[in-house]
Amino acid sequence: MTNGPRVAVIGGGAFGARHVAAYQGLGVRVDALVDSDAATRERVAARHGIPHTFPTVADLLAAGTPDAASVCVPGSAHRAVAVALITAGVPVLVEKPLAATVADAAAIVAAAEEHGVLCQPGHILRHSPAHRALHDAVRAGRLGQVLAVSSRRDRPRTLTRLFPDDHPALLTAVHDIDLALWYAQSPVLEVRATARTRPGSATPVLVWAELRHANGVVSSIRNSYLLPEHTPNHTSDLVEVYGTDGVGHVDLAQPTVLVQADRTEAPDWLLSPADGGGALAAEIRHFLRRVDGGEPTAVVPLADGLHVVQIAAAVADSAAADGAPRRIPPSPSLTGASADDPT
Numbered sequence: 001m002t003n004g005p006r007v008a009v010i011g012g013g014a015f016g017a018r019h020v021a022a023y024q025g026l027g028v029r030v031d032a033l034v035d036s037d038a039a040t041r042e043r044v045a046a047r048h049g050i051p052h053t054f055p056t057v058a059d060l061l062a063a064g065t066p067d068a069a070s071v072c073v074p075g076s077a078h079r080a081v082a083v084a085l086i087t088a089g090v091p092v093l094v095e096k097p098l099a100a101t102v103a104d105a106a107a108i109v110a111a112a113e114e115h116g117v118l119c120q121p122g123h124i125l126r127h128s129p130a131h132r133a134l135h136d137a138v139r140a141g142r143l144g145q146v147l148a149v150s151s152r153r154d155r156p157r158t159l160t161r162l163f164p165d166d167h168p169a170l171l172t173a174v175h176d177i178d179l180a181l182w183y184a185q186s187p188v189l190e191v192r193a194t195a196r197t198r199p200g201s202a203t204p205v206l207v208w209a210e211l212r213h214a215n216g217v218v219s220s221i222r223n224s225y226l227l228p229e230h231t232p233n234h235t236s237d238l239v240e241v242y243g244t245d246g247v248g249h250v251d252l253a254q255p256t257v258l259v260q261a262d263r264t265e266a267p268d269w270l271l272s273p274a275d276g277g278g279a280l281a282a283e284i285r286h287f288l289r290r291v292d293g294g295e296p297t298a299v300v301p302l303a304d305g306l307h308v309v310q311i312a313a314a315v316a317d318s319a320a321a322d323g324a325p326r327r328i329p330p331s332p333s334l335t336g337a338s339a340d341d342p343t
């Protein structure tokens with residue numbers, strides 16, 4: 001398809017390549033790839049037939065403005081990249097977390113508000129059919145009044161090696177924090193957390209957190225990076241919602257395809273398949289419909305993306321302070337994590 005939007009993907013690493021495949025699977029032209037690493041640029045552009053590549057966002061913008069862009073650089077670079085694109089009027093889908101710090105996330109929100117440009121936080125699980133079905137049940141009142149949310153996410157030890165500077169609260173627990181906001185339908189006021197490290201290391205490999213929401217819901221979040229190398233992602237993921245009239249859960253711990261040979265493999269075709277599709281394609285389809293004005297309602301309001309970063313930062317802070325509670329000041333712009341907010 002040559003009509004339709006011309007999209008740029010910023011960051012051609014592991015997840016940026018999945019964005020490229022997802023756009024192309026939807027028949028959308030990925031016109032440009034930006035990556036500061038020349039070898040990555042060339043490899044990913046050649047594999048996916050992307051006509052233009054640039055080392056920086058400034059170079060991309062100097063050559064012309066794309067109709068939309070995915071920001072898939074590491075979290076510490078989200079602010080610079082997203083603000084440059086937003087300032088140039090380019091709608092952005094920013095991978096999770098919205099930014100690596102609260103100040104960076106607030107700067108992205110301020111730029112989007114100042115320039116009136118769409119910024120969609122990349123909380124992919126709100127686009128997963130199973131997680132949406134549980135949300136639909138909650139919203140329909142089938143579980144009664146929600147009392148508590150619980151979630152588990154175990155990952156291989158590889159993550160500590162690949163992302164030594166990223167706190168698990170911001171790297172992976174942001175998925176669970178976002179689900180907690182979505183299912184509790186209420187902002188978080190207070191956080192207590194514990195982190196454990198291996199002897200002789202300062203890098204957390206396990207984080208347990210308790211979130212207290214404004215409406216009284218309590219969310220419990222457990223993330224670890226202790227599984228053997230090559231354990232597939234998602235094969236422990238579990239989220240449970242407890243209500244006055246029942247309990248609902250999404251359990252990804254039983255993959256449909258499991259190959260256990262020299263290593264264990266469970267291809268991901270639910271969330272972000274390597275060749276496109278899944279929840280990532282649904283997220284991108286929603287983003288493009290938001291860009292062209294066909295979808296007035298944000299599945300992930302921008303204020304929720306900021307709030308997730310506030311909560312994750314508070315989790316890391318509480319864990320560093322031996323579980324001391326951390327209060328999160330109520331934000332006047334916060335939507336209350338409603339899926340129906342049109343911002």
Ligand SMILES: NC(=O)c1ccc[n+]([C@@H]2O[C@H](COP(=O)([O-])OP(=O)(O)OC[C@H]3O[C@@H](n4cnc5c(N)ncnc54)[C@H](O)[C@@H]3O)[C@@H](O)[C@H]2O)c1
Pocket residue numbers: 010011012013014015016034035036037040055056057071072073074075077081095096097122124171272
């Ligand atoms: N939604 C999910 O489930 C999910 C899963 C994995 C990663 N992610 C997110 O996707 C983003 C990318 O993660 P990844 O695993 O692909 O990382 P990665 O390290 O594999 O790739 C990042 C790429 O960005 C490039 N880069 C870094 N700074 C840049 C800059 N300023 N300008 C241009 N290019 C730059 C690097 O050269 C690298 O190729 C992160 O925000 C991460 O949190 C989301």
